[in-house]
Amino acid sequence: MPGKEISLAVIQRLPRYYRYLGELLENDVVRISSKELSERMNVTASQIRQDLNNFGGFGQQGYGYNVEYLYTEIGKILGLDKRYSLIIIGAGNLGQALANYTDFERRGFYLKGIFDVNPRLEGISIRGVEIQMMDNLEEFVKKNKVHIAALTIPKMKAPQTAKEITDMGIKAIWNFAPVDLNLPSDVIVENVHLAESLMRISYTLKDLEASRESDGN
Amino acid sequence: MPGKEISLAVIQRLPRYYRYLGELLENDVVRISSKELSERMNVTASQIRQDLNNFGGFGQQGYGYNVEYLYTEIGKILGLDKRYSLIIIGAGNLGQALANYTDFERRGFYLKGIFDVNPRLEGISIRGVEIQMMDNLEEFVKKNKVHIAALTIPKMKAPQTAKEITDMGIKAIWNFAPVDLNLPSDVIVENVHLAESLMRISYTLKDLEASRESDGN
Incomplete structure (x- = not known):
């Protein structure tokens, strides 16, 4: 429509x-x-x-x-009749957890690359996709259409990396770093801020515990 | 207030x-x-x-x-001046990623236990917390106050497990399984549905790609 x-x-x-x-x-x-x-x-x-x-x-x-x-x-x-290529930047536990989610493929999201700065991770393969060094990213993006980059890197590095990869032409970022990225308005950013999610629990829990204490439990 | x-x-x-x-x-x-x-x-x-x-x-x-x-x-x-004890149920990549987040502790959330059904994971220690078998959970919850359980288990098992742990007295669930849990209204459920987050990207991306194509790019 x-x-x-x-x-x-x-x-x-x-x-x-x-x-x-x-x-x-x-x-x-x-x-x-x-x-x-x-x-x-x-x-x-x-x-x-x-x-x-x-x-x-x-x-x-x-x-x-x-x-x-x-x-x-x-x-x-929702655009799920299309195919999207996804890369993961940051191959720590969270990046690896995402890489192992086969559910995404059922919905048309295909993992095409995993990148990290840690040389000890180089060449380790997750579901057939090898972890590459960040130095290769620019070349990779030139050769392969990349729709979405998941950012699973530390907060301190995320804004700069996000800027660099959008300059390379990636237009959608799935951001797991607990920081706002402040990118141009034509870049799609979807934030998954886990600490904020946990704070919403503690907000409700705080009241629940307080009412229990006042009930003498 | x-x-x-x-x-x-x-x-x-x-x-x-x-x-x-x-x-x-x-x-x-x-x-x-x-x-x-x-x-x-x-x-x-x-x-x-x-x-x-x-x-x-x-x-x-x-x-x-x-x-x-x-x-x-x-x-x-937000209740962040309190301390909350957190357990993780499901020690796969996502559960391990959560277990490795030291940021949570800064906000008062302390990891007290990690549980899984896979015997090969038993006794493996993540930041000083040993992975235990699910059989131990009930005993553990009796001995230790558990405020929050993160559920990082497959979708098929999540509703049943959620019911069991709330029966044990856990009143807040941080749910990563892509399924609604339908628990009693006094249980706090905070959902992190990653596939839904990804679908919000594809919705926007679909329009972006379509407008690019119509621009002849």
Whole structure:
């Protein structure tokens, strides 16, 4: 639906719909009502109808949604019918964990390279992809189309490295370093800030513990 | 500020404020105006004033915010002046990556145990914490206060394991498995769904690539 503005909040929810629909498909569910989907996903049925209406009426009154159709269409909206090449910069534990995620390939993300500065890691192979030294990156990016770079390097190095790789022409960064990258607006940055995620737990936990203490437990 | 309702959106933003203020402190910045903070954080100054007003006037007209005070107060709101014990369930690459994050300890999260079902991992030590078998978990939880369990296990096992550990009394789960856990409402669940994060990239990338192609690049 080119040109149509879809709110960021809806886009943020689509991957979750996609995941649920994928699970339904695996369980051979052919169709589902917004009410059933709502119960499974813990979202109101009206929210579901509203969200999915953004993309043209997938649902039919009295019939519900065709699971496979909806799954396919949302996949297209999310760009999952395309193939993307992914490199990982930083081959520490987190980088290696990402490299080992075969799930990504099912969704069209193909690991093409892993880079690090540590010479002891050079040539070690993860799922058939060899760790290369960072010195090779520029040459690699010239020869291979790289869509996405995952940054799993220390915070201190991340902004500079991010700048360098976007100068090389990489336009999407999946940033795991706990720092904002401040890149040009045409670069896509998706942050996964784990410490912030943990702080959201402690915020809630703090109140929970306080109420337990006041209950005398 | 007990009893005061703070919107989830504000809470979600607090860890980011906390991180920025921590960086300012490291750089010996004593005070900062909402305008300067706004430029650094790429958030409007009025949003910043509005967010921080939720917690009582940290700022002073014409002076700005006292960085250390604000950092400390937000830290308290986030519960970061407390200590939390954390265990990791699943000692694969991702679990090991988490276990190696020393940053968490700076914020009061202490790694107390790592558990897995793979006997080949038994007794391997990560930063002084030995990997134990899952059979030991119940006993461990009885003897040690465990605030948070990070779940870094396969999707298929996650809901059942989550149920078991909450029955043991663990009330906060940091879930990395790509599945919703559907636990009682008094259990805190913070999801880190990496595939969904990657899908948000592909959504934007898809449009970017399409516009490039139509530009003839």
